[in-house]
Amino acid sequence: MGGIAEYELVEGDDGGNVLVLSGPFLVSTIGQVDHDLRALDGQITKVDLSAISEIDTVGAWVACSISREFNADLTGASPRAERLIEALKDTGSKEEIGAPRLPVFERVPEAIGQKMLNARKGVYGVVGFLGALLLSIGSLIRHPKRFRWLALVRQLELVGISALPIVGLMSFLIGIVIAQQGAVQLAQFGAETLTVNLVGRITLRELGVLMTAIMVAGRSGSAFAAQIGTMRLTEEVDAMQTIGISPMEALVVPRIMAAVLMMPLLGFYAAAVAIIGGAVVGQFMLGIPFWTFLSRIQDVVPIYDLWVGLLKAPVFGLIVALAGCYHGMQVKGNSEDVGLRTTMAVVTGIFAVIVIDAFFAVFFTKVGWA
């Protein structure tokens, strides 16, 4: 006997085949014998359980299914086996374990269609969300007492102040890379000194704000989505509404305002640090003294480059924060949805920022701020 479940086919008294099961018929020992029993064919009139040493529901289940399949009688069951078999009597089922799944040729078109519908719903949703946001801001202007200054200050700190180190480091390195790579190319024309123009204009006009927007999307847009999404899961948002607090005013407006206010500051700061990075390269690699580099910036960068950057920044902030808050408010169901929505908030935020940036580039060139 020992620890192995076994079976044997013997001829019974009445001429029919008897399947004798022996050993422990437990979930821990049944794997092999179940496999073999399923391959069995022929005639079986009786299943003898008397040699089974231990049995649990899995063993009883296997014995039952065998007897059902061959229309055989179960004999020699111990009281415990008897009891288990009785308990399992009405538990047969053919239900699929997995969730229903269509064949590929139906599933793929359906998924594409679903994506299109979702995209439309998403556009409507975001537009509706923007409208609700404007209404909330309107009502806050009429009732300024309801405005949550503390929440705004808190978000200003989270979005702006605490982003300073990482945005600064990133911009400094970008400034270095632009200056160094630019200098290598410009040297072919003997125009290393134009590195100043390159660094100054590209950072103030484009990269300072764009990279900051990407960083804010990663840092704050994702945080907005996750925070609001978790609050939706724990029904905090519902609780707010029943108390009469508008989640729009309490959660969304401070976050969006914080991003809109902080983005120009962060963008300008990023551009400034990038220029310093460029100046460091100038000092050590190009032979342009640090202070000369900085004073040259004044001469070679037109002031409208600064305005271009500063005008784009709040729009980028709005887009990034809107994506974060919108996806946060869309969370429902389970914790997996929070992760999904957070990812979507960052991806759509960054994507929209880059698309809008392209429009801005064309627009500002057309109005003569080239």
Next chain:
Amino acid sequence: MAQDETGRQLERHERFRGEYPIEVEGLTNRFGDQVIHQDLDLKVRRGEILGVVGGSGTGKSVLMRSIIGLQHPAEGDIRVFGRSVVGTDPEQDIGIRNRWGVLFQGGALFSTLTVGENVEVPLKQFYPEIDAELRHEIARYKTILSGLPEEAVSKYPSELSGGMKKRAGLARALALDPELLFLDEPTAGLDPIGAAAFDNLTRELKETLGLTVFLITHDLDTLHEICDRVAVLADKKVIAVDTVPNLMELDHPWIQEYFNGPRGRAALTAQALDELRSHMDKPLAANVVKALDKPPAGKA
């Protein structure tokens, strides 16, 4: 590995035959300065349903988490199936995790898997040699055995009600035909009918499968109806382990308040009525039941 009473390691097909599947000795749990348990002792007998009661914050769940190895105690020893679980890594196979099933308070179902797939998780983990076909069959009958309709097998947890989630959690806890079942407040948040049904299910499963049940509860009806013994947690210790009638004799303020308070009395009366109803053939019992079923005016 699990051991029998003589310290011999059990083979995977052998059941635990010792007297106490759970032995807790001198358990001390601390969170920072806050002492939850101090020198706590508890033994659970094989084949009983042990109810664990105590006020909020007395560490009932912490005790359970200590026993199943999720909480490392500051001091003391905990043996489950004769094997110490103190200081073991929850991810390491120590040969006893396939002998217990745990139902967490909220069900703790894996939200990305259907109910059936949830039940299959422990089977796949411990017995990968089992054919997929048998595994699916096991998942189906365990789900039905736990009192769920068969359609529930392919549903995701988010599509289930609170009571159904608990039953699905129970199905997963029973997946490996465990010898020991931990239930953390199984009837909390269920309606009275659902709670009574769950109690019945627990008792039936215990009797059919020969389970030992460690049951944390606040539900006085559960205590009266199905618990063989009740352990009372108070003053950082288990202050008493006994049957409910014996506990009610004890002269401890919390125990008196708990069992002899209005709710405790109501649960007791309900149980006494049930008991009487089974003797309706005797005239005295019938009269008492009639009198109690129609309370005099002005009294609820």
